Amino acid sequence: MEFRKKIEELLNEFLDTRKDLFLIDLKFSAGDDITVILDGDSGVTLQDCLDASRAVEFNMDREEHDFSLQVMSAGLSEPLVTPRQFNKNLGRDIEVLLTDSSEIEGELSKVDDEKITLILRYRKPKEVGKGKVDVEEEKEIPYSEIKKALVAIKF
Known part of the structure; x- marks a missing residue:
């Protein structure tokens, strides 16, 4: 399975288990630095970001494809989009x-x-x-x- 599709699939599986959270943005750089921006109906906690990160990282093999992953909440400086x-x-x-x-x-x-x-x-x-x-x-x-x-x- 293509790397980006696999990341998207893992992220969507995580979000299916957490209906209070939703994806704002998913960015891939040329060097496979991945940035995930989440928001939630009641905000996003540090634990929410850790859980999302683990849902992706624990299901990927870094030996097969090296990447860095950053999961963050949409801050006040982030535009409203949805x-x-x-x-x-x-x-x-x-x-x-x-x-x-x-x-x-x-x-x-x-x-x-x-x-x-x-x-x-x-x-x-x-x-x-x-x-x-x-x-x-x-x-x-x-x-x-x-x-x-x-x-x-x-x-």
């Missing part, structure tokens, strides 16, 4: 870069298989008189229009 990741972050503020290069920041309020919905909160000038008024609106964004989405980190 509906499951967006769903996990409901209620949080996210920053979205759209395919037209515009940016939107808002609270993630709804997620489905085609789009996300953000609650945008901002102030705009009153139509009559001086001052500003608070505005809250919902904006639906199809996944096809999202270039990159990150959880907004506020201090």
Whole structure:
């Protein structure tokens, strides 16, 4: 069996036993350095990463094919890419870069298989008189229009 296919198969077998975890990315370098990025509905622990690593390493023969394996969790700096990741972050503020290069920041309020919905909160000038008024609106964004989405980190 081809090396990459075998790694993918072992990883999928592990993930079948852990329905709370899901694969975000699987990268192979030219020198067979493998990077696995996992996420979970309730986060990813160090033990989860160790278990995934063992599921692959213990079933591969390094004498037959030498490789290095790194298993990690998707950090805050990793973009949100799957509906499951967006769903996990409901209620949080996210920053979205759209395919037209515009940016939107808002609270993630709804997620489905085609789009996300953000609650945008901002102030705009009153139509009559001086001052500003608070505005809250919902904006639906199809996944096809999202270039990159990150959880907004506020201090």
